[in-house]
Amino acid sequence: MRRLSALPHWAQAALLGPKPKPVALLAACLGVAAIAGWGAFASKAWGQRDLAEQVDLLQADRARLMAGLKQIEQTNAELARDAQEKLAAVREELNLTTAARDFAKGQLASAQREVAALRKRLDQSRDRVAETGSIKPAEASKKPAR
Numbered sequence: 001m002r003r004l005s006a007l008p009h010w011a012q013a014a015l016l017g018p019k020p021k022p023v024a025l026l027a028a029c030l031g032v033a034a035i036a037g038w039g040a041f042a043s044k045a046w047g048q049r050d051l052a053e054q055v056d057l058l059q060a061d062r063a064r065l066m067a068g069l070k071q072i073e074q075t076n077a078e079l080a081r082d083a084q085e086k087l088a089a090v091r092e093e094l095n096l097t098t099a100a101r102d103f104a105k106g107q108l109a110s111a112q113r114e115v116a117a118l119r120k121r122l123d124q125s126r127d128r129v130a131e132t133g134s135i136k137p138a139e140a141s142k143k144p145a146r
Contacts, residue, residue, distance in 0.1 A: 007015070
């Protein structure tokens, strides 16, 4: 690039221009400062608007998530209530089954005693037949015939 002193006088005057007056220089500086200030204000206001939109979105998401959580808690409570009801029904069925088992055990014990008594009578009858070689008339049993 050429040096400024090598340019003709009229070119130097066009490039450098007339010297500005201090008032004009002050006005230009104040104008630039005002534009910069308003630009900073607008930028900050725009950023605040973006933050406000983000806050609104986050609040909407929070409300949606809270509603979902409430629904999940209600479903959980219903499932727990259903499980308690089923557990109570199973316990009742277990009690009935246990009672039926105990009753059947009592009947089995009674039947086993009766079978033992009948075997004893059968063995006694066989012993009499073996002793005499004939069948004697049966003794009157204590229980009536069925």
